[in-house]
Amino acid sequence: MRSELFATLEVELGPRLNVGQTDQGFFKIIPIIGGTVTGKLNGKIVSFGGDFNQRYDDRFSKAHALYLLKCNEELIYVDNQADIDKKTSSFTHLRFVADKNGNYHDLNYRTFNGKIVEGDDAHVLIEVYEVMDLA
Structure with a gap:
C-alpha cells in the first residue's frame, strides 16, 4: 500500500458555536465558511457545513466535519473525521460523495486520508492523500 498527495484543503472557519459540556466532553460546532481545494482536485469550499467537535480534555478531541466542494460547477460532499491528539500529528479519514453521472464519480470509490x-x-x-494498492 502507498499514498500520494491528492489535494490541499485550505478551510476558512467561522466563530464557534458552543453547545457546552456533555457526558462525552465539551461539544462545539465550528462553521465552515469557505476556502479552496488545490492539487489533483481544484475548486472552492462552499460556505456550508461545519465541524462538529467534541473535546474530551486538553489533549484529545474528535472532529467530524461535513461540507461541500464546488469543482467545475459540480458539488462534491465531504465527510471528514479525525481523532485529534495535540501531542502528535492529527490524521483524518475523508469520504467524498459525487454525482455518479458527473466528472468526479470515481471519487465515490477511492480511499483518502488526510x-x-x-x-x-x-x-x-489539510493535506489529502489517496491510498492506493502497490499494483
Whole structure:
C-alpha cells in the first residue's frame, strides 16, 4: 500500500458555536465558511457545513466535519473525521460523495486520508492523500 498527495484543503472557519459540556466532553460546532481545494482536485469550499467537535480534555478531541466542494460547477460532499491528539500529528479519514453521472464519480470509490498540517481559530490546512494498492 502507498499514498500520494491528492489535494490541499485550505478551510476558512467561522466563530464557534458552543453547545457546552456533555457526558462525552465539551461539544462545539465550528462553521465552515469557505476556502479552496488545490492539487489533483481544484475548486472552492462552499460556505456550508461545519465541524462538529467534541473535546474530551486538553489533549484529545474528535472532529467530524461535513461540507461541500464546488469543482467545475459540480458539488462534491465531504465527510471528514479525525481523532485529534495535540501531542502528535492529527490524521483524518475523508469520504467524498459525487454525482455518479458527473466528472468526479470515481471519487465515490477511492480511499483518502488526510493530515492536519496547521490550524487556528480562522482556518485549517489539510493535506489529502489517496491510498492506493502497490499494483
